[in-house]
Amino acid sequence: MKLSQRGEYALRAVLVLGMNHGSGVVRIRDIAQQQNIPRRFLEQILNDLKSAGFVLSKRGVAGGYRLQRGPNEISLADIIRHLEGPLAPVGCVSVNYYQRCSCPDEGACAIRSVMQEVRDAIVGVLEGVSVAHLCDRVRDLQGPLENPLDYII
Amino acid sequence: MKLSQRGEYALRAVLVLGMNHGSGVVRIRDIAQQQNIPRRFLEQILNDLKSAGFVLSKRGVAGGYRLQRGPNEISLADIIRHLEGPLAPVGCVSVNYYQRCSCPDEGACAIRSVMQEVRDAIVGVLEGVSVAHLCDRVRDLQGPLENPLDYII
DNA sequence: ACGATACTTGACTAAACAGGTCGAGATTCT
DNA sequence: AGAATCTCGACCTGTTTAGTCAAGTATCGT
Numbered sequence: 001m002k003l004s005q006r007g008e009y010a011l012r013a014v015l016v017l018g019m020n021h022g023s024g025v026v027r028i029r030d031i032a033q034q035q036n037i038p039r040r041f042l043e044q045i046l047n048d049l050k051s052a053g054f055v056l057s058k059r060g061v062a063g064g065y066r067l068q069r070g071p072n073e074i075s076l077a078d079i080i081r082h083l084e085g086p087l088a089p090v091g092c093v094s095v096n097y098y099q100r101c102s103c104p105d106e107g108a109c110a111i112r113s114v115m116q117e118v119r120d121a122i123v124g125v126l127e128g129v130s131v132a133h134l135c136d137r138v139r140d141l142q143g144p145l146e147n148p149l150d151y152i153i
Numbered sequence: 154m155k156l157s158q159r160g161e162y163a164l165r166a167v168l169v170l171g172m173n174h175g176s177g178v179v180r181i182r183d184i185a186q187q188q189n190i191p192r193r194f195l196e197q198i199l200n201d202l203k204s205a206g207f208v209l210s211k212r213g214v215a216g217g218y219r220l221q222r223g224p225n226e227i228s229l230a231d232i233i234r235h236l237e238g239p240l241a242p243v244g245c246v247s248v249n250y251y252q253r254c255s256c257p258d259e260g261a262c263a264i265r266s267v268m269q270e271v272r273d274a275i276v277g278v279l280e281g282v283s284v285a286h287l288c289d290r291v292r293d294l295q296g297p298l299e300n301p302l303d304y305i306i
Numbered sequence: 307a308c309g310a311t312a313c314t315t316g317a318c319t320a321a322a323c324a325g326g327t328c329g330a331g332a333t334t335c336t
Numbered sequence: 337a338g339a340a341t342c343t344c345g346a347c348c349t350g351t352t353t354a355g356t357c358a359a360g361t362a363t364c365g366t
Binding site for chain 3 (some may be wrong): 004006038041044058059060061063070077111
Protein backbone atom coordinates (compact mmCIF):
# COMPACT_ATOMS: atom_id res chain seq x y z
CA MET A 1 0.00 0.00 0.00
CA LYS A 2 3.01 2.22 -0.52
CA LEU A 3 3.48 5.46 -2.37
CA SER A 4 6.76 5.38 -4.25
CA GLN A 5 9.51 7.90 -3.67
CA ARG A 6 8.83 9.15 -7.15
CA GLY A 7 5.22 9.76 -6.29
CA GLU A 8 6.05 11.54 -3.09
CA TYR A 9 8.56 13.79 -4.84
CA ALA A 10 5.98 14.61 -7.45
CA LEU A 11 3.50 15.73 -4.82
CA ARG A 12 6.09 17.84 -3.08
CA ALA A 13 7.10 19.45 -6.34
CA VAL A 14 3.55 20.19 -7.35
CA LEU A 15 2.95 21.68 -3.96
CA VAL A 16 5.86 24.07 -4.42
CA LEU A 17 4.44 25.07 -7.77
CA GLY A 18 1.07 25.53 -6.15
CA MET A 19 2.51 27.85 -3.54
CA ASN A 20 4.13 29.90 -6.29
CA HIS A 21 1.17 29.88 -8.62
CA GLY A 22 0.67 33.24 -10.23
CA SER A 23 4.23 34.40 -9.76
CA GLY A 24 5.93 32.99 -12.82
CA VAL A 25 7.99 29.86 -13.11
CA VAL A 26 10.14 28.04 -10.60
CA ARG A 27 13.44 26.41 -11.50
CA ILE A 28 14.00 22.70 -11.03
CA ARG A 29 17.05 23.46 -8.99
CA ASP A 30 15.13 25.57 -6.51
CA ILE A 31 12.48 22.93 -6.01
CA ALA A 32 15.13 20.28 -5.59
CA GLN A 33 17.01 22.29 -3.03
CA GLN A 34 14.03 23.39 -1.05
CA GLN A 35 12.51 19.95 -0.97
CA ASN A 36 15.64 17.91 -0.66
CA ILE A 37 15.06 15.96 -3.87
CA PRO A 38 17.87 14.71 -6.16
CA ARG A 39 17.90 17.20 -9.01
CA ARG A 40 18.35 14.81 -11.89
CA PHE A 41 15.61 12.60 -10.62
CA LEU A 42 13.29 15.53 -10.22
CA GLU A 43 13.93 16.56 -13.82
CA GLN A 44 12.56 13.23 -14.90
CA ILE A 45 9.53 13.54 -12.72
CA LEU A 46 8.66 17.05 -13.80
CA ASN A 47 9.01 16.00 -17.38
CA ASP A 48 6.54 13.27 -16.76
CA LEU A 49 4.15 15.68 -15.06
CA LYS A 50 4.52 17.91 -18.06
CA SER A 51 3.60 15.34 -20.64
CA ALA A 52 0.62 14.48 -18.49
CA GLY A 53 -0.54 18.08 -18.67
CA PHE A 54 -0.17 18.98 -15.02
CA VAL A 55 2.60 21.51 -15.48
CA LEU A 56 4.07 23.76 -18.13
CA SER A 57 7.69 24.57 -18.67
CA LYS A 58 9.65 27.47 -19.99
CA ARG A 59 13.13 26.95 -21.33
CA GLY A 60 16.14 29.19 -21.31
CA VAL A 61 17.63 31.61 -18.88
CA ALA A 62 14.57 32.61 -16.94
CA GLY A 63 13.04 29.20 -17.37
CA GLY A 64 11.30 26.89 -15.00
CA TYR A 65 7.99 25.22 -14.31
CA ARG A 66 4.52 26.29 -13.35
CA LEU A 67 1.14 24.63 -12.99
CA GLN A 68 -0.82 24.32 -16.17
CA ARG A 69 -4.27 24.29 -14.59
CA GLY A 70 -5.34 26.13 -11.46
CA PRO A 71 -4.36 24.58 -8.14
CA ASN A 72 -7.98 23.91 -7.35
CA GLU A 73 -8.45 21.90 -10.51
CA ILE A 74 -5.82 19.31 -9.65
CA SER A 75 -6.54 16.69 -7.04
CA LEU A 76 -3.94 14.54 -5.41
CA ALA A 77 -5.77 11.54 -6.78
CA ASP A 78 -5.11 12.80 -10.31
CA ILE A 79 -1.41 13.13 -9.72
CA ILE A 80 -0.94 9.86 -7.93
CA ARG A 81 -3.00 7.97 -10.46
CA HIS A 82 -0.83 9.23 -13.24
CA LEU A 83 2.42 8.34 -11.52
CA GLU A 84 1.53 5.15 -9.77
CA GLY A 85 -1.41 3.72 -11.59
CA PRO A 86 -4.44 2.46 -9.68
CA LEU A 87 -5.29 3.77 -6.24
CA ALA A 88 -7.17 0.57 -5.50
CA PRO A 89 -5.32 -2.08 -3.54
CA VAL A 90 -6.33 -4.79 -6.00
CA GLY A 91 -7.01 -4.58 -9.70
CA CYS A 92 -10.49 -6.08 -9.49
CA VAL A 93 -11.89 -3.08 -7.62
CA SER A 94 -10.16 -0.39 -9.64
CA VAL A 95 -12.49 1.89 -11.58
CA ASN A 96 -9.87 3.35 -13.86
CA TYR A 97 -7.61 0.35 -14.27
CA TYR A 98 -9.87 -2.64 -13.72
CA GLN A 99 -8.29 -6.04 -14.03
CA ARG A 100 -9.90 -9.37 -13.38
CA CYS A 101 -8.37 -11.41 -10.62
CA SER A 102 -7.92 -15.12 -10.25
CA CYS A 103 -10.60 -15.77 -7.67
CA PRO A 104 -13.32 -18.24 -8.62
CA ASP A 105 -16.26 -15.86 -8.47
CA GLU A 106 -15.61 -12.16 -8.43
CA GLY A 107 -19.20 -11.21 -7.83
CA ALA A 108 -19.36 -13.18 -4.61
CA CYS A 109 -15.84 -12.44 -3.42
CA ALA A 110 -15.83 -11.23 0.15
CA ILE A 111 -12.28 -9.96 0.01
CA ARG A 112 -13.19 -7.96 -3.01
CA SER A 113 -16.04 -6.32 -1.16
CA VAL A 114 -13.68 -5.27 1.63
CA MET A 115 -11.11 -4.00 -0.83
CA GLN A 116 -13.88 -2.06 -2.47
CA GLU A 117 -14.35 -0.22 0.80
CA VAL A 118 -10.67 0.37 1.16
CA ARG A 119 -10.54 1.79 -2.30
CA ASP A 120 -13.47 4.08 -1.64
CA ALA A 121 -11.84 5.28 1.56
CA ILE A 122 -8.56 6.09 -0.16
CA VAL A 123 -10.18 7.71 -3.15
CA GLY A 124 -12.48 9.66 -0.88
CA VAL A 125 -9.58 11.37 0.80
CA LEU A 126 -7.36 11.84 -2.21
CA GLU A 127 -10.05 13.00 -4.57
CA GLY A 128 -11.20 15.53 -2.03
CA VAL A 129 -7.87 17.25 -1.65
CA SER A 130 -6.71 19.59 -4.38
CA VAL A 131 -3.37 21.30 -4.68
CA ALA A 132 -5.11 24.46 -3.52
CA HIS A 133 -6.29 22.68 -0.39
CA LEU A 134 -2.79 21.49 0.18
CA CYS A 135 -1.51 25.04 -0.02
CA ASP A 136 -4.09 26.10 2.53
CA ARG A 137 -2.88 23.41 4.85
CA VAL A 138 0.67 24.59 4.50
CA ARG A 139 -0.38 28.05 5.56
CA ASP A 140 -2.39 26.66 8.46
CA LEU A 141 0.38 24.44 9.66
CA GLN A 142 3.06 27.09 9.44
CA GLY A 143 0.94 29.45 11.47
CA PRO A 144 1.00 33.25 11.34
CA LEU A 145 4.66 33.69 12.12
CA GLU A 146 6.43 33.55 8.80
CA ASN A 147 6.95 36.19 6.20
CA PRO A 148 5.18 35.26 3.02
CA LEU A 149 8.22 34.42 0.93
CA ASP A 150 9.72 31.76 3.03
CA TYR A 151 7.57 28.73 3.39
CA ILE A 152 9.02 25.52 4.59
CA ILE A 153 6.90 23.11 2.69
CA MET B 154 -0.98 1.49 -3.04
CA LYS B 155 -1.04 -2.10 -4.17
CA LEU B 156 -1.56 -5.32 -2.31
CA SER B 157 0.86 -7.95 -3.61
CA GLN B 158 -0.26 -11.21 -5.10
CA ARG B 159 1.25 -12.89 -2.11
CA GLY B 160 -0.87 -10.80 0.21
CA GLU B 161 -4.02 -11.47 -1.71
CA TYR B 162 -3.38 -15.21 -1.74
CA ALA B 163 -2.79 -15.12 1.99
CA LEU B 164 -6.15 -13.48 2.58
CA ARG B 165 -7.92 -15.96 0.37
CA ALA B 166 -6.25 -18.86 2.13
CA VAL B 167 -7.08 -17.54 5.56
CA LEU B 168 -10.62 -17.06 4.48
CA VAL B 169 -10.88 -20.69 3.44
CA LEU B 170 -9.51 -21.71 6.81
CA GLY B 171 -12.01 -19.40 8.45
CA MET B 172 -14.88 -21.02 6.61
CA ASN B 173 -13.68 -24.42 7.77
CA HIS B 174 -12.90 -23.42 11.29
CA GLY B 175 -13.97 -26.08 13.76
CA SER B 176 -13.96 -28.90 11.26
CA GLY B 177 -10.35 -30.01 11.37
CA VAL B 178 -7.57 -29.12 9.00
CA VAL B 179 -7.59 -28.27 5.32
CA ARG B 180 -4.92 -29.44 2.92
CA ILE B 181 -2.76 -27.02 0.96
CA ARG B 182 -3.79 -28.73 -2.21
CA ASP B 183 -7.47 -28.17 -1.58
CA ILE B 184 -6.98 -24.52 -0.83
CA ALA B 185 -4.83 -24.12 -3.90
CA GLN B 186 -7.34 -25.80 -6.14
CA GLN B 187 -10.37 -24.08 -4.76
CA GLN B 188 -8.76 -20.66 -4.85
CA ASN B 189 -6.75 -21.02 -7.99
CA ILE B 190 -3.41 -20.38 -6.33
CA PRO B 191 -0.12 -22.02 -7.42
CA ARG B 192 0.39 -24.80 -4.92
CA ARG B 193 4.11 -24.39 -4.34
CA PHE B 194 3.72 -20.71 -3.81
CA LEU B 195 0.90 -21.23 -1.39
CA GLU B 196 3.05 -23.60 0.66
CA GLN B 197 5.47 -20.78 1.19
CA ILE B 198 2.76 -18.36 2.18
CA LEU B 199 1.09 -20.70 4.64
CA ASN B 200 4.42 -21.40 6.19
CA ASP B 201 4.90 -17.74 6.68
CA LEU B 202 1.46 -17.40 8.22
CA LYS B 203 2.35 -20.24 10.49
CA SER B 204 5.54 -18.74 11.84
CA ALA B 205 3.61 -15.57 12.41
CA GLY B 206 1.16 -17.46 14.58
CA PHE B 207 -1.93 -17.06 12.43
CA VAL B 208 -2.31 -20.72 11.55
CA LEU B 209 -1.33 -24.14 12.82
CA SER B 210 -0.34 -27.13 10.76
CA LYS B 211 -0.61 -30.83 11.11
CA ARG B 212 1.71 -33.11 9.21
CA GLY B 213 1.20 -36.51 7.76
CA VAL B 214 -1.57 -38.27 5.99
CA ALA B 215 -4.54 -36.44 7.42
CA GLY B 216 -2.55 -33.22 7.65
CA GLY B 217 -3.34 -29.68 6.71
CA TYR B 218 -3.81 -26.25 8.16
CA ARG B 219 -6.23 -24.56 10.46
CA LEU B 220 -6.49 -21.18 12.15
CA GLN B 221 -4.62 -20.85 15.39
CA ARG B 222 -6.81 -18.18 16.95
CA GLY B 223 -10.52 -17.74 16.48
CA PRO B 224 -11.66 -16.08 13.25
CA ASN B 225 -12.96 -13.12 15.19
CA GLU B 226 -9.56 -12.49 16.74
CA ILE B 227 -7.76 -11.98 13.47
CA SER B 228 -8.25 -8.77 11.52
CA LEU B 229 -7.29 -8.26 7.93
CA ALA B 230 -5.01 -5.48 9.09
CA ASP B 231 -3.03 -8.00 11.15
CA ILE B 232 -2.51 -10.29 8.23
CA ILE B 233 -1.64 -7.64 5.71
CA ARG B 234 0.71 -5.90 8.08
CA HIS B 235 2.61 -9.07 8.58
CA LEU B 236 2.93 -9.85 4.91
CA GLU B 237 3.33 -6.42 3.42
CA GLY B 238 4.64 -4.24 6.17
CA PRO B 239 3.10 -0.83 6.79
CA LEU B 240 -0.46 -0.05 5.78
CA ALA B 241 0.39 3.64 5.62
CA PRO B 242 1.18 5.05 2.18
CA VAL B 243 4.32 6.77 3.46
CA GLY B 244 6.64 5.80 6.27
CA CYS B 245 6.34 9.08 8.13
CA VAL B 246 2.69 8.43 9.05
CA SER B 247 3.05 4.78 9.94
CA VAL B 248 2.33 3.94 13.54
CA ASN B 249 3.90 0.50 13.53
CA TYR B 250 6.75 1.11 11.11
CA TYR B 251 7.50 4.81 11.38
CA GLN B 252 10.30 6.15 9.26
CA ARG B 253 11.35 9.73 8.91
CA CYS B 254 11.08 11.16 5.43
CA SER B 255 13.25 13.65 3.61
CA CYS B 256 10.94 16.63 3.78
CA PRO B 257 12.31 19.75 5.47
CA ASP B 258 9.84 19.93 8.32
CA GLU B 259 7.74 16.91 9.10
CA GLY B 260 5.61 18.68 11.67
CA ALA B 261 4.43 21.25 9.17
CA CYS B 262 4.21 18.95 6.16
CA ALA B 263 0.88 19.30 4.43
CA ILE B 264 1.30 16.16 2.39
CA ARG B 265 1.98 14.24 5.53
CA SER B 266 -1.26 15.48 7.04
CA VAL B 267 -3.20 14.23 4.03
CA MET B 268 -1.41 10.91 4.11
CA GLN B 269 -2.26 10.66 7.75
CA GLU B 270 -5.91 10.78 6.75
CA VAL B 271 -5.40 8.19 4.07
CA ARG B 272 -3.71 5.93 6.54
CA ASP B 273 -6.53 6.34 9.03
CA ALA B 274 -9.06 5.57 6.35
CA ILE B 275 -7.30 2.39 5.30
CA VAL B 276 -6.65 1.19 8.81
CA GLY B 277 -10.20 2.02 9.77
CA VAL B 278 -11.57 -0.41 7.25
CA LEU B 279 -8.99 -3.15 7.60
CA GLU B 280 -8.84 -3.14 11.35
CA GLY B 281 -12.60 -3.34 11.51
CA VAL B 282 -12.89 -6.48 9.45
CA SER B 283 -12.00 -9.81 11.03
CA VAL B 284 -11.82 -13.18 9.38
CA ALA B 285 -15.15 -13.94 11.00
CA HIS B 286 -16.67 -10.88 9.39
CA LEU B 287 -15.27 -11.99 6.09
CA CYS B 288 -16.93 -15.36 6.49
CA ASP B 289 -20.22 -13.63 7.18
CA ARG B 290 -19.85 -11.68 4.00
CA VAL B 291 -19.23 -14.83 2.05
CA ARG B 292 -22.47 -16.25 3.35
CA ASP B 293 -24.33 -13.04 2.59
CA LEU B 294 -22.95 -12.76 -0.90
CA GLN B 295 -23.62 -16.36 -1.80
CA GLY B 296 -27.20 -16.00 -0.73
CA PRO B 297 -29.46 -18.71 0.63
CA LEU B 298 -29.24 -21.00 -2.33
CA GLU B 299 -26.21 -23.14 -1.67
CA ASN B 300 -25.83 -26.21 0.40
CA PRO B 301 -23.51 -25.60 3.28
CA LEU B 302 -20.57 -27.64 2.03
CA ASP B 303 -19.98 -25.96 -1.23
CA TYR B 304 -18.95 -22.38 -0.91
CA ILE B 305 -17.33 -20.62 -3.76
CA ILE B 306 -15.09 -18.29 -1.92
C1' DA C 307 7.49 -51.66 10.11
C1' DC C 308 6.25 -49.67 5.70
C1' DG C 309 4.65 -46.82 2.40
C1' DA C 310 1.76 -43.17 1.09
C1' DT C 311 0.52 -38.60 2.16
C1' DA C 312 1.43 -33.95 3.75
C1' DC C 313 3.86 -30.42 5.63
C1' DT C 314 9.01 -28.15 5.93
C1' DT C 315 13.06 -25.90 4.70
C1' DG C 316 16.06 -23.56 2.04
C1' DA C 317 17.93 -22.58 -2.28
C1' DC C 318 17.20 -20.88 -6.79
C1' DT C 319 15.60 -17.93 -10.82
C1' DA C 320 13.70 -14.73 -14.31
C1' DA C 321 11.58 -10.54 -14.86
C1' DA C 322 10.06 -6.27 -13.33
C1' DC C 323 10.52 -2.14 -10.67
C1' DA C 324 12.69 1.48 -7.84
C1' DG C 325 15.62 5.00 -7.46
C1' DG C 326 18.78 7.23 -9.46
C1' DT C 327 22.70 9.09 -12.81
C1' DC C 328 24.51 10.87 -17.16
C1' DG C 329 25.56 13.11 -21.71
C1' DA C 330 24.30 15.63 -25.39
C1' DG C 331 20.93 18.51 -27.49
C1' DA C 332 17.46 22.33 -27.97
C1' DT C 333 15.70 27.03 -26.33
C1' DT C 334 15.75 31.40 -24.60
C1' DC C 335 17.52 35.61 -22.50
C1' DT C 336 21.04 39.26 -22.37
C1' DA D 337 27.77 34.59 -28.79
C1' DG D 338 27.37 32.59 -24.29
C1' DA D 339 25.23 31.27 -20.20
C1' DA D 340 21.34 29.32 -18.13
C1' DT D 341 17.69 26.16 -18.33
C1' DC D 342 14.78 22.62 -19.80
C1' DT D 343 14.66 17.91 -22.80
C1' DC D 344 15.22 13.31 -24.15
C1' DG D 345 16.74 8.87 -24.02
C1' DA D 346 20.01 5.67 -22.45
C1' DC D 347 22.07 3.50 -18.73
C1' DC D 348 22.92 1.38 -14.12
C1' DT D 349 22.52 -1.11 -9.63
C1' DG D 350 20.04 -3.26 -6.09
C1' DT D 351 15.63 -5.07 -4.43
C1' DT D 352 11.26 -7.16 -4.82
C1' DT D 353 7.88 -10.13 -6.88
C1' DA D 354 6.12 -14.32 -8.18
C1' DG D 355 7.17 -18.36 -8.54
C1' DT D 356 9.68 -23.31 -8.88
C1' DC D 357 12.15 -27.17 -7.05
C1' DA D 358 14.41 -30.96 -4.38
C1' DA D 359 15.20 -33.25 -0.45
C1' DG D 360 13.76 -33.89 4.25
C1' DT D 361 10.61 -34.98 8.22
C1' DA D 362 6.33 -36.29 10.56
C1' DT D 363 2.00 -39.00 10.69
C1' DC D 364 -1.43 -42.42 9.72
C1' DG D 365 -3.50 -46.73 8.18
C1' DT D 366 -2.49 -51.43 7.63
